[in-house]
Amino acid sequence: MQIIIQNPRQNLVNALRQCGYHFERHHIQTSEVSAAKNLGIGGFPRFHCYAKLDDDKNIVINLHLDQKRPSYAGTRTHGGEYDGELVRQEAERIKKLFEI
Structure with missing residues (x-):
């Protein structure tokens, strides 16, 4: 699910921290930041996002x-849910934090 925060008052990483996410890594090739918010013990399930600044x-x-850790060694494939009730609720929570 895509969320757009217009005219943010802080930088990308701090905006994600405000939402309760922790920084994982910066993907230099795509200029994206990866961040997650753990929901359970052991890191899963978790909300996971890729975020970047657009041209504006x-x-x-x-x-x-992410419902679970990738199950095959050497792959990044996972059981990700991109549009479900929990994802919609989390997106709404994030939007409210930034008064979108």
């Missing part, structure tokens, strides 16, 4: 729910 300096967040 708005924050674009692509959000999904």
Whole structure:
């Protein structure tokens, strides 16, 4: 699910922290930041997002729910949920934090 935060008052990483997410890494090739918000013990399930600034300096967040850790060694494939009730609720929570 995509969320756009227009005219953010802080930088990308701090905006994600305000939402309760922790920084994971910066993907240099795509200029995206990866961040997660753990919901359970052991890191899963968790909300996971890729976020970046668009050409107008708005924050674009692509959000999904990782239900479990990738199950095959050497792959990044996971059981991600991109549009379910929990994802919609989390997107609404984030929007309210920024009064979108």
